[in-house]
Amino acid sequence: MDFSIIQYSKFMTLLDMLLHNLRTLHMSLEDSLKWLGEVMAEIGPSQLQKNEKWNVFDIKQAKAIIDYLKISLFQHYKLYEFLFYSTREEIVIGTEQTIEVVKPSGCLFPNPLEEGISFDIYSTFIEPPATLDTEMKGSDHEQGPEESQPETSTSDTDPLAGFTIEDVKSVLGQVTDDILIGIQNEINEKLQIQEEAFNARIEKLKKA
Template identity: 75%
Template sequence: MAGSSSGMTLGSVNPAVTLAGTTDDSEKNAEFQEIEQILSPDFLPADQITNLLREHNVDIIQEKMRVFLNFQNIHICLKDAILLDYYVSGFFWAKGMDFTIDQCSKFMTLLDMLLHNLQTLHMSLEDSIKWLGEVMAEIGPNHSQKNEELHIFDVRESKAIIDYLKISLFQHYRLYEFMFYSTREEIVIGTEQTIELVKPADLPFPAPLEEGISVDIYSTFIEPSPSLESELKELDQEQGSQESLLETERAKMDPLAGFTIDDVKSALARVTDEVLLNIQNEISEKLQVQEEAFNARIEKLKKT
């Protein structure tokens, strides 16, 4: 898991530590040093925080965060994709809150440690909320002037952080537990098998030893038949004769099989000329008959 370096420092934290006012100064200093060590900017260095704060596009921030956290399988591993979304969403929220570089570093380390407590220490939701309250008491607002450098968040920012964790991690705590603790079955959608086949005897490989197999199997399945080539030739000849017969039958069935395109054009031209000539003769005869009829009428009119 990303941020394992910060998780290593968390191993010494006792969630049940009480910050009672009855402890002496040495114990308080030890607790302050422990808190300071836990929230040291080890999860994302200052240069990476600065690089991310310059960007405004969430896709670019996600890609840079993926490179920083060394997530290689976000497209095929659901767990890596969820963790990357968890860190990117948290950083983008902190960027929207106008946190400083130190505040962003502390907030991102806090996010990583909460996941570390869940995954490694199997901390329950109730214990995580208590642990968050103890840490926020040290890094949040405090009227004490001692270890003033640890109190980097004011009242408004501390409440905003708690509200964000409530709607992000704590609201979906059971889902994160399921992601870390439940084993998922690997679905095999395909298998690859290598099958070695016996090579034919005609390839440049030695024939199998006769003493390794029985004579019946060798003669039936492996030894090439001497009449195989002759049978293939006979099949080719039969196919050729059948094709020639089919061509002759097609020629008989098709009356235009022996004619070329020019022959067809000339025949069509002759037929067309004959048809046009007959039509022209009929038209001429009809015109002549009508002309004679008109002449006869004219002669009658002249006589009257």
């Protein structure tokens, strides 16, 4: 509306007084309308022009102010009343969490992923029984104890008997070095790609 400084001051004072009447004095909608009419009669256009220094708004500006108050404060007056001095209950919001456990194997329920559990639990409770191994063991028992003795003797031999601790450490060190070198090279390549991308962005920002 291209208000002057005095008009802005009067307009903001008018808004503050309307909210004060509502929040502090609990003024009803009818009383607020009457109060606005009395105030606008003082600071708005007057036919008698007795107090010209207080008539800071012309007819167009006064109508625009009343229209603004109509669609903002007076249209939602009940909402402002509820906002300022209506008691509200404190709502405590809670969340209920449900944890679903694995059902027995007889139910139609998918088994958990092998990657999410340890090998001991998987081999003990989830891994299907090895039917071939049990059949071979049963046939071995039927043949007698004489034939099973050489098998037990061969199974007792340690496959790492011919190696020392230093040999095992050296082999493990070579394997880990090979793996770490490959991972380190891959990380360096990714870091180099990211560094080039950041440098390109910085150059674009410098040019901008």
